Amino acid sequence: MSSASPEASTLDALQTTLAAEHAAVYAFGVLGGRTSSSASPDLFTAVSSAYAAHRARRDHLVRELTEAGAEPVAAEPAYDVARPLDTPTQVEQAALALERSCATTYAYLVASTTGDQRRWAIDALRETAVRELVFRGTPETFPGADEHADR
Template sequence: MTEQRAEAAELTALRAALAAEHAAVYGYGVVGGRVHEDRRDEARTAYEAHRARRDELVRAVRDLGGEPEAAAPAYALPFPVADTAGAVRLAARLEDGLAGAYADLVRASGGARRRTAVDALREAAVRAARWRGGSVAFPGLAERAAAPGGASAASRAPR
């Protein structure tokens, strides 16, 4: 792969991770408003972590000469979130989607950016496991992860 094609692939993966972080920031606003009080700090911590990652990705896109896409004013939720159970499911699903986006960035990048993407993938997988109450075999790799009950991680990824 030529250097120019590698940079283009990395920029594409950065933009996808940024889009996932934008969606996560929005989604955690919903989670925080619906989750039971005993998990509200967990939601707030995740929200702040995703805002920080989002800001890092904006800088990274610019560093590669790209123009970062702004967040949408609103995002469609994958299902209604009317209570704590829905909020917990949404949080796990957001983290699964982020793990997938960061797995793609790991594949497309190298050096310090790859290490940062690995860290973000690990953090998303840990948060997803905490929200879900269990982990998947290959976080971020929907084609390899089988969820309890036979559903693949791809069926849980944010749309």
């Protein structure tokens, strides 16, 4: 039997998700610097939109953790970002991999929360799964559950 309380488990899941969002914000910032609004306007818009969505989620998670009395996990100084990023296709592939990783994290958060937090996590998972399609991913029956992936 686990000694961790349900509240601790939820806080751990929120911290894990916040850490993933810190990485996503960093990575989408890098990807945004590798896109061009004139040469690849659709990709530029998609990456910019993803960056804004991940920043908003990160900020929401910081508020949730702070309101719960926890110290939000800090961002790392830097994160590994897929390379090379010399073509729009490579940027798109990196963005897709990043969204898939976030979907996995949000599926974990859904499983670890209840009530309003779970509803928020489900919305974030759904939005992430839809964004995968923008980056040429395939629809998944169970987004974020790699063991049940349709691909």
